[in-house]
Amino acid sequence: MNDHKPELICPAGGLPALKAAVDNGADAVYVGFRDDTNARNFPGLNFGPDDTARGIEYAHRAGKKILLALNTYPQVHNWSVWTTAVDRAVELGIDAVIMADPGLLRYAASHHPGLRLHLSVQASATTYKALEFYHQRFGIRRAVLPRVLSLQQLWHTIANSPVEIEVFGYGSLCVMVEGRCALSSYITGRSPNASGVCSPAESVRWEETALGRESRLNGVLIDRHGLNEAAGYPTLCKGRYCTGTQPYYAVEEPTSLNILDILPDLFRHGIAAVKVEGRQRSPAYVASVARVLREALDTCASDPERYLVRSQWTAVLDRLSEGQTHTLGAYHRPWH
């Protein structure tokens, strides 16, 4: 396993965000095409053919990489949309594709043996045995792990993994075993794996009332925020529900993951890359997060023993976070 400085992987939903990522210290930027082949299929977001070519040129000129997320699951009737996207990625000179569907992985491995494959978080592979399978069958070179493992589980997986490991370092949390969430389908009929979106904007309604901001998903009230209470994304998992008398965050609170506290441990265990969530966010977010994480990674690399999280890093990141707070998520859970 590699024990050098992990790569910083930043999101971009458009060309300005891509440039912001490259200019502020990302080693690689991940993007998606403007269709349902990726898990951020939002109106007006993502890259058309022109933008993709320009983005790749911009990144390559700076010595950075572009990764393409093709991480949703094609269905029988639209299979060719996904395979065409893989072919296009190769033509454009994308450095790696991030995929989840085994059929698509097989297509890429057999038609484009030179293409570098990363296993998407949507594939939900949480054990090294699963990674061995994807490695043997499709020759994946890296896997992005879901945000549900405790640190012990993570170290165990890295130690036994046949491929490089990438973990989420900062951004909104998806608390389910990614790729297996059926919560959203229950209320909106859509899910990240099939439609590339879990709370489609057309199902979301906010209303400012005398009691505060009410968030509705497909007509169902999922939360009400008091006057100055920080809010998050309108996903079903981050709503407040009554299971007893008082409504509370029964599944997950609106908060963002932040791994700055455990960076030296991640270095020590040989993590290959740290990923920032948020292709749906604007260039201002990408620039700020990239700047902070770049500084943190460089600081940690130069002297891991003396590394300390600077308070201004946390301040910058918390300001951008859901609920304006952060968590270590499952990493700090005691389960094994």
Add this chain to the structure above:
Amino acid sequence: MDPVATAIFVGMANRVLAKRQPDLVRLEGRRVVIEVSDLGKSLYWMIRRGRIAPAPVGAVDLRIAGSAKDLCRLALRLDDPDTLFFARRLVLEGETSIGLHFKNILDSVDLDWFAPIRYLPAPLGPRIRQTIDRAIRITQADRRLHDILDRALQP
């Protein structure tokens, strides 16, 4: 809001969004109001034939509200809308998808401050452009300008 301010907003928005007409067409006919809450002003506009056009005061499909400072911070890309929204400094009511769509269109616009240089006689244009590009990179003028604006518009 007075007609002059509206005209300035409409003119600038159309300039910035000139290349995004095909995307805007998908929002044809939708009406939006932007309320500058601390100034008590409202700006009504709509999408007509793929362009931004002033709209009469009345019913809208989407309402956006925020302070003058915060709306400026958004326009200058000093903040992203999600951040302000989480902090309760931005209000979005009505058809959320219009807001999201519009935000994504805006975010995809590659602001090119040097567009006018392109009209210089070739081969002068590209060379001057390259020089300016390099100068900006070396002096980090863009980042400095960003930081100055950021400080000036601190909430």
